[in-house]
Amino acid sequence: MLNTDNNRHLINILQLDLLNWFKTAKRNLPFRQTKDPYSIWISEIMAQQTQIDTLIPYYNRFIDRFPDVISLAAASEDDVIKAWEGLGYYSRARNLHQAAKMIVADSNGIFPNRFDQLIKLPGIGPYTGGAIASIAFNEKVSAVDGNVLRVISRYCNSFDDIGAAKTKKSMTQWIESILPAAAGDFNEALMELGALVCTPQSPKCLLCPIRCGCQSFSSGTTDQIPVKKKKQKQITKKMEVGIVKQNGGLFFIRRPESGLLSGMWSFPIAETAAGNGNDIKKKLGDYFPALSDPVFIGESRHVFSHIIWEMTVYGFNLAGMVGETADIPYAQTAADVSEDQTGRTQFKPLSAVDDLALPIAFSKLLTLIKDF
DNA sequence: TAACCGTGGAC
DNA sequence: TGTCCAAGGTT
Structure with missing residues (x-):
């Protein structure tokens, strides 16, 4: 990771230029039309290991059918699973339903508004908790997903294995040390850059808003980063x-x-x-x-x-x-x-x-x- | 730590 | 056809 004290100008690029880029380049996604934590929660669960374009029709149907945490909690598990049919990783839907029932039973349907409360709910881990807390409530916490690990690894020219727990931990701490006040926007901007520009294969470096600060671009190592263990085949x-x-x-x-x-x-x-x-x-x-x-x-x-x-x-x-x-x-x-x-x-x-x-x-x- | 847990898109 | 892998969490 870059030393944040000795590289102030690189941190400024990452914060300011990235946020400016995000203002105009961000996709117009249905769950970006709202700050409703319930809707953002649904979108974040659906987004786990799933490309955004795939989940959009599911998201629209799901919100239409279960518009709030009350209606989701009142639904049968069969109906919730049916709404998830085709998305895969079906435990996501079962956890969603369980968490909705917990929110209704424990806090009268009032959505938890802090990271440390959110990650107590089934199906909400460090990434999803950080995403909901920062996007819906602007809490100053990071949301480190695969995009963020790739973007930051490249920006810092880090060859650490992004699958290792200690890499995720140090990366999370580093990001939180540079997190601007607009934490939610910054988290989303990092992910959006990873999805649209800093892609796993053939990154579009010539279009990248933070290229001039990127240490793997200047080193010519973008195609070697991130370092990741091959997963064993089926x-x-x-x-x-x-x-x-x-x-x-x-x-x-x-x-x-x-x-x-x-x-x-x-x-x-x-x-x-x-x-x-x-x-x-x-x-x-x-x-x-x-x-x-x-x-x-x-x-x-x-x-x-x-x-x-x-x-x-x-x-x-x-x-x-x-x-x-x-x-x-x-x-x-x-x-x-x-x-x-x-x-x-x-x-x-x-x-x-x-x-x-x-x-x-x-x-x-x-x-x-x-x-x- | 690593296995388990779906599906579809991109190349 | 093969390969990678996507806004991860749980055990």
Whole structure:
């Protein structure tokens, strides 16, 4: 990090020129039209590990559906998750809902207005707490995200690993030592510069408002900074998906309350070694005593942050089951479903699948199975 | 500390 | 197609 006493002019550039640039260059984003802490909170949670352009339609829909912390707290978790469908990292939505209920229960719906209160809420860590506190309440705290780590590393020509906790800590302290009164604007300006100009690849240095103070630009090291450990690549898992159809209804299972895609709806799915459809048929035996042999439908591949599913999709028909009658069109047919699975399965016709919060891994199978 | 936790965009 | 990675938090 630069010594702030010996480099006063470099600090001035970072503060003044960056803020001036931000006034005219900042994007016109929906959550920049307000200082409402609730709206800023929603936008910051959605922005975690998500590009801004991706979240904008989600943000507008979410605020329309849950305009304040009261309405969010009063909603069902299913409705909140459904509003999050497609955004990923679904624990963000569950934490959001939990935090809303806490705010209503503990402080009558009054939004916490200080950093140290905000980070006590589930889903709000150092970055998000700093962002809300500085942007909505202009508290003098930093909001250090990936953009800020990259911008400051380059500006100071720092080769410290930005993934290391001690780097984040020293960077946070350094920024707070130079934080101007307009803390929220400054935090946003650093992020905006990182998103628009000081990009990870091919930074647009010739357009950069603080280029003349940038120590990696003058050293020719912008392409080596930031230093970051490579993350290990995903492991591949062979999976079998079972499509069970009854009277036009498709069989869905709610996933467990923890782990990957927790609480979301899914088609029955099982890891397999053989890949002949019998592993998923065995799992389906927990629900249905009699099933047809698996019928190959198709294949699909889905990439998560740390896992790749190579899915083979099989169709099954029920044979001689209770509930295959017109007057009980989508009934749960298995009599011996274990108690912990009660209410966690259902049949849905293809036309009504949109009622369920379905992860992309499964919703992209719908075209595959439409003719089954 | 490092694994876990989704999805889509950019190149 | 492969690779990186994005306004991170939790455990």
